[in-house]
Amino acid sequence: MGILVDEHSRILVQGITGQEGSFHARACRAYGTQVVAGVTPGKGGQLFDEEVPVFDSVAEAVKETGADVSLIFVPPPFAADAIVESADAGVPLIACITEGIPVQDMVKVGRYLQDMPTRLIGPNCPGLINPGARCKIGIMPGDIHLPGRVGVVSRSGTLTYEAVGQLTDLDIGQSSCVGIGGDPIIGSSFVDVLRLFQEDPETDLVVFIGEIGGTMEQEAAAYIEEEFTKPLCALIVGATAPPGKRMGHAGAIITGESARAESKIQALREAGATIIPTPADIGSTAQKVLTGG
Amino acid sequence: MKLHEYQAKEILSRYGIVIPRGILVSTPQEAGKATEELGGAAVLKAQVHAGGRGKAGGIKLVRSVAEAEREAQTLLGQNLVTHQSGPQGVPVNSLLVEELADIQRELYLALTIDRGFGGPVLIGSPSGGIAIEEVAASNPESIHTEPIEPVLGLMPYQTRRLAARLGLEPELSRPAAQVMNLLYRIFTDNDCSLIEINPLIITGDRRVVALDAKMEVEDESLFRHADLQQLRDRAQEDELEAEAADQDIAYVNLEGNVGCLVNGAGLAMATLDVASAAGAAPANFLDVGGGADAEKVAKAVGIILSDPKVTRVLVNVFGGILRCDVAARGIVLAYQRSGARLPLVVRMLGTNVEEGKEILADSGLAVTFASTLTDAAQAIQQAN
Numbered sequence: 001m002g003i004l005v006d007e008h009s010r011i012l013v014q015g016i017t018g019q020e021g022s023f024h025a026r027a028c029r030a031y032g033t034q035v036v037a038g039v040t041p042g043k044g045g046q047l048f049d050e051e052v053p054v055f056d057s058v059a060e061a062v063k064e065t066g067a068d069v070s071l072i073f074v075p076p077p078f079a080a081d082a083i084v085e086s087a088d089a090g091v092p093l094i095a096c097i098t099e100g101i102p103v104q105d106m107v108k109v110g111r112y113l114q115d116m117p118t119r120l121i122g123p124n125c126p127g128l129i130n131p132g133a134r135c136k137i138g139i140m141p142g143d144i145h146l147p148g149r150v151g152v153v154s155r156s157g158t159l160t161y162e163a164v165g166q167l168t169d170l171d172i173g174q175s176s177c178v179g180i181g182g183d184p185i186i187g188s189s190f191v192d193v194l195r196l197f198q199e200d201p202e203t204d205l206v207v208f209i210g211e212i213g214g215t216m217e218q219e220a221a222a223y224i225e226e227e228f229t230k231p232l233c234a235l236i237v238g239a240t241a242p243p244g245k246r247m248g249h250a251g252a253i254i255t256g257e258s259a260r261a262e263s264k265i266q267a268l269r270e271a272g273a274t275i276i277p278t279p280a281d282i283g284s285t286a287q288k289v290l291t292g293g
Numbered sequence: 294m295k296l297h298e299y300q301a302k303e304i305l306s307r308y309g310i311v312i313p314r315g316i317l318v319s320t321p322q323e324a325g326k327a328t329e330e331l332g333g334a335a336v337l338k339a340q341v342h343a344g345g346r347g348k349a350g351g352i353k354l355v356r357s358v359a360e361a362e363r364e365a366q367t368l369l370g371q372n373l374v375t376h377q378s379g380p381q382g383v384p385v386n387s388l389l390v391e392e393l394a395d396i397q398r399e400l401y402l403a404l405t406i407d408r409g410f411g412g413p414v415l416i417g418s419p420s421g422g423i424a425i426e427e428v429a430a431s432n433p434e435s436i437h438t439e440p441i442e443p444v445l446g447l448m449p450y451q452t453r454r455l456a457a458r459l460g461l462e463p464e465l466s467r468p469a470a471q472v473m474n475l476l477y478r479i480f481t482d483n484d485c486s487l488i489e490i491n492p493l494i495i496t497g498d499r500r501v502v503a504l505d506a507k508m509e510v511e512d513e514s515l516f517r518h519a520d521l522q523q524l525r526d527r528a529q530e531d532e533l534e535a536e537a538a539d540q541d542i543a544y545v546n547l548e549g550n551v552g553c554l555v556n557g558a559g560l561a562m563a564t565l566d567v568a569s570a571a572g573a574a575p576a577n578f579l580d581v582g583g584g585a586d587a588e589k590v591a592k593a594v595g596i597i598l599s600d601p602k603v604t605r606v607l608v609n610v611f612g613g614i615l616r617c618d619v620a621a622r623g624i625v626l627a628y629q630r631s632g633a634r635l636p637l638v639v640r641m642l643g644t645n646v647e648e649g650k651e652i653l654a655d656s657g658l659a660v661t662f663a664s665t666l667t668d669a670a671q672a673i674q675q676a677n
Binding site: 020076108126156158182219237241278279 | 406408409411412413442443444481484486511513514516517545555556557558559560562563564565566567569570575578583584611612613614642643644665666667670
């Protein structure tokens with residue numbers, strides 16, 4: 001099973017004719033994902049790789065192909081528009097890979113999506129993958145994944161691959177892996193994804209990878225303590241990262257000490273999570289928990 | 294991108310917020326002349342991209358032209374070290390000479406993005422002045438926030454409420470609310486990530502004046518603000534960090550001697566954590582980014598090799614968008630260009646990893662390959 005996507009998911013790629021969009025659309029198809037449409041305004045009527053029809057608008061693509069997931073590679077100045085266009089066309093799930101979208105654009109998009117049935121993953125994220133269903137919607141290397149029963153959720157891109165690589169090396173497969181994105185404002189939080197793993201009968205354990213900054217890990221800790229019933233291994237990176245040369249005080253006033261690694265680790269430990277001691281111990285910690293060690 | 298106080302105040306003033314009369318100078322003679330123009334007494338304020346100037350001696354009250362020239366002589370050209378500047382400090386190349394203000398009360402006002410709320414928040418406190426973070430920690434009930442719904446904007450009841458919480462009498466409530474509204478307009482018009490007025494003062498003649506101003510424009514939004522791009526002051530940035538920023542490489546200079554090249558911010562932080570745990574102190578944080586080509590990797594390694602404190606280099610690349618062979622070519626190119634012989638520990642995984650390792654093995658460089666994060670950290674700890 002896994003979460004959010006499966007073998008029936010029908011993907012449309014916004015920005016499919018661009019350099020990144022075309023490269024990753026091909027990689028997704030090669031993995032087994034059903035890429036049914038592309039959208040690039042002004043290039044409607046073309047065929048991508050002689051098979052995938054390209055449309056001028058998302059609405060047309062959805063109408064003609066029944067696409068139900070959007071994967072976005074549109075450049076930052078136009079990415080907010082791309083997200084809203086997909087939501088407006090009724091696409092229930094959007095994964096936005098684009099890095100560098102202005103925060104104030106995302107503030108508005110976030111507000112708009114609150115009243116929509118659409119779920120957004122990202123932006124500035126690697127996307128999501130369900131290895132058992134051979135469905136990859138994003139930029140992660142597909143071949144490091146192994147079908148199985150561990151869910152992975154992370155704020156990072158390459159560190160998610162590191163986590164998956166360590167799991168697969170120990171023959172621990174994954175039910176689904178979701179990168180929620182590193183930007184200040186993102187569509188789906190840790191809690192949103194944990195709720196889905198809680199409901200998924202084929203996920204036995206969750207590997208959770210957070211980092212310094214913000215308070216999202218604390219919100220996740222509160223949810224884990226109150227409602228999450230599955231075992232969870234948590235890693236927080238950035239304990240040795242520099243605090244950054246900052247100028248004002250407003251950020252510190254809002255998040256205070258909770259942006260720091262120690263405070264996040266403490267919150268997750270108190271919520272019952274098994275803390276992964278260093279980034280080199282992701283696989284071994286999961287293995288211990290799974291085998292009851 | 295950080296702005297100088299004088300640049301931020303020019304923007305505030307353009308929108309109609311009252312600021313003190315001030316003159317920007319870059320020599321002691323100009324400082325003296327400016328003090329004379331302002332009536333023979335003034336405040337000299339070092340223009341640097343770091344908070345905590347007052348405590349660090351970057352703000353001087355002068356009572357004569359001669360005193361202004363003398364103090365300006367000392368301030369200009371020095372590196373000011375504040376608690377936010379890092380140990381090297383930031384160069385003082387210009388001073389803002391301002392008229393003396395008749396301060397009756399000092400308030401705090403700021404706008405920033407609150408991740409939890411998912412939008413901008415206006416923050417106010419009746420306890421303005423330099424120790425606002427201590428106030429927030431010891432007396433959090435004196436910090437008031439107003440989350441702003443982007444569709445509605447800052448509503449009049451919110452500005453009235455905040456003005457009341459700042460303890461302002463009805464006659465001052467209206468001009469204070471006006472300042473709040475203008476700040477929000479400046480924040481959205483200019484894609485700011487921070488505006489901070491500390492202090493916002495009430496003068497003896499009952500005016501509301503922005504005595505200081507800090508402003509940061511979000512880097513991701515600079516593409517649509519050609520005018521603001523001109524305000525960048527490279528001299529305030531760490532030289533290597535500025536060079537990296539020009540190449541669109543995320544780089545932070547640190548204290549150790551292990552140069553680190555990683556792709557992805559999360560993996561870069563994880564690499565620093567593992568190296569530190571093994572007893573090897575990182576010289577930098579560096580995320581070369583996903584879409585890097587060989588030339589960009591070479592530039593990134595070049596920045597690492599040009600850092601005099603680096604004695605060994607740790608590469609941790611998980612090939613995805615960035616292929617391992619491309620990374621390897623970039624590394625070899627950079628070593629060839631610089632003629633460096635520093636030992637190199639390389640951990641590569643993912644796309645085209647075998648080609649990448651071959652390129653490095655054939656390059657003649659002193660490379661140690663590591664397969665896991667732990668191996669890499671131990672190898673770099675032993676490399677010399």
